[in-house]
Amino acid sequence: MNEQEISQGCLKGNREAQRELYSRCAGAMLSVGMRYLADRETAEDVLHDVFIGVFTHFDKFTYRGEGSLMAWMKRVMVNASLDYLRRRTPFETVEVEKVKDEVEIDPSDVETVPTDVIMRFISELPDGYRTVFNLFTFEEKSHREIAEMLGINEKSSSSQLSRAKTLLQKKIKEYLNLQA
């Protein structure tokens, strides 16, 4: 089945099409969820709710070409994860004065670290840092957009991103040093 056939099947409530959609998207969506929520069990709970909601609201999706369905599913998972985080705790703010100067970072270091290790490092970040990092890095939101979404100010968004980067780079360097 291609994405269009899956879309049409899911719109009709066809179980086979729904299963196929799950098979294709669940892994990527769970990865997105774990990046935001840090906990696998929580991410699976949210994933479960997302699929239930998607299958019962599938008329909200408009097919726009191959890949649009996956992109939409990931976006839904991001929003669901943010909703979960928002309900759980208010996003912390970081005073500008507490942020150190940015650390020297080498992009190539990221390439050498296994994916699951990178995921673990991200999950170890505090909720606020991790959320801003994900929105900036993977959703490519601006600080202004992030501030509006999370109900914080732009400077706080920028500060948390810097702090997140610093912590991640530190963990990557420590990991590489251990491997070496």
Place this chain on the structure above:
Amino acid sequence: MDKHNDKWAESFRRKLDSAEVKPSEELWARIEADLPPVERRRFPVILRRLTVAAASAAAVFALVWSVRPDKETSPAGTPAASGVGAEPALVAGAADVAKEMEEVPAEAVARPQAVTASQLLATTERVAAVSAVEKSAEVAEVQPVAVAEAPVAVADVAVAEQPADTVGAVAGTMTEKVARVREFMAVAPERESRATQTAYTSVRDEDEHTSRWHIALAADSRLGEGTSGSVNGFMPLSYKDAAHEPALTASSLFADDYDLMYIKMNAENIDSHTQTDEVVSFPINYSASVRYMINDRWGVNLGVSYARVTTERRSGSDQNFYVSKAKMHYVGVPVSVSYTFYDSRYLTLYAIAGGSVEKCVSGKQVDSLNIGQESASKENAGFEIDKPWQFALNAGAGVQFNITRRYGLFAEPQLVCDLSDDGSNQTTFKRRDDLSFQLAVGIRVNW
């Protein structure tokens, strides 16, 4: 933006954008178990229900056709369900005739039996009086209403206009009839009253026959419905599947300003006291129905009904809240049978039982968000309002005050049992409680 940082972010994107984590084996089973059952195509369901309704209507009409009364065997003396008052009219006419029957007590005159065959045989005047009544009966074939509503006048005129020299001719004709009556008496004395009442009951039968159809207009309300309530806490805007709303708010599916405002409202209320207030209207059902009287006791009712149900909910804090208003329109077909156990000139008492099928034909829900000075609203919030079929059974009693022989006011208290499953599929409210008490009032016209 710093190019170095861009490359750093790009490296993470390349690393994790296509990353996948395999879900637990049982996750799909959990999802599948919680999915609503696959809806069968609506058309066959509707077709099945229409078939059942058509079969029921056909059965009702077959019943009506099979038990339609024979005029000759119609029991005399039973009160007419229409309460037209044919009996009182004949009582008045018979009372005039019986004035000359010195031996007939007044009470007996009040009923047609008072004019018995033996009394018919007694005097020529009485025979002439019977002829006058029969003549009025012939008149009633053409103008039954006139006979019913002015029986005294007709009888009086008929008697007054009877020329003296034709009495003999009339008496001769009457002799044949009287002889027939005597014959009946010889064969079956116990049938005397019925035989002599033939001259009278034929008139009443004509009246009864023209009052088989009744049209009613009514309004009813489920007593006890239309409640208001408040609970602490915030109630999220629910769409089709309220159970999974916490993970899927509007922001999950849309990206417009309204949805961002909903997210902001929730964020603003994180540490605020929230409350949910709900007001459900008193839905009033309007109906028009037709009743066909199979006989003097049993009747079949068929009608159409309309109801509008509205509800309003406010949820959130004092500063940040939403107001959700929903309005739904129902059209229905009520069907029932009635049994009249008492009928008089002014009062009719009956029992009624049946059912109804209703369909929500139109619905609208408007959700308005308020955050301080900001506000936004959305109609139906992008989802399809459920328009379910509703089924119910009802049983109760009816009391009708007969203003005239044609018009009456009625009240029908009934118990209504809702057969629909409207718990999980409603957007904001239930159509009715599973068991409720209903009072219908209206006007009935005998056609």
